[in-house]
Amino acid sequence: MSVDLNASTYVHSKPATAHNYLMPTVVDVLGDNFQAVDETTVFDLGCGTGGAAALLSDKGYEVAGVDPSRDGIAKANFAYPDLSLEIGSAYDDLADRYGTFDAVISLEVVEHVYDPRTFSSTMFDLVKPGGIAVVSTPFHGYWKNLALALTGRMDNHHMPLKDHGHIKFWSPETLKTLLLDTGFESVDFEYVGRISLLAKSMIAVAHKPN
Secondary structure: OOOOOOOOOOOOOOOOOOHHHHHHHHHHHHHHHHHOOHEEEEEEOOOOOOOHHHHHHOOOOOOEEEEHHHHHHHHHHHEEEOOOEEOOOOOOOOOHHOOEEEEEEEEOOHOOOOHHHHHHHHHHHHHEEEEEEEEEOOOHHHHHHHHHHHOOOHHHHOOOOOOOOOOOOOEEEEEEEHHHHHOOEEEEEEEEEOOOHHHHHHEEEEOOOO
């Protein structure tokens, strides 16, 4: 998700590299929470070029999504014309526009948003009572931060010179606080990409009360 609707330029519509280690766990989480795949609706908040949405659609989920990048959505619509992927952002009233879903996924997005409380509230409104939100973001914990500092890789990790890069750096504690303050009743975490202490990303699974 980017601030400027025309700013992000995507090279292709294939799943992002991060999806290689994110999507197996996302698929497992959805499978653990919903038994009937063909009766489960999923909304992809910040869908980019549609790679994750297409993968879930291929598995039988009913998927829709939005992203503020015109370039990204143009590539998504070209590659996956049967999917409902449109321009939109977490700053819009998406629940009024699309209704509610059994699950909302948002992968590697929350670290880019200026107003995370609005982002989380929009996500909460999109989730049906009893449903879940699945949110991934780069992991920041004491041992990983220490390893980055000791190996001189902190600048490379934070990417300050990258246009439209990361502006928020979440720990499990801060992301959990954000989701609970929004109204989710419990938050569980999975750690992916490496061993948990040095994980590339963490995946929060937030449960909405019935």
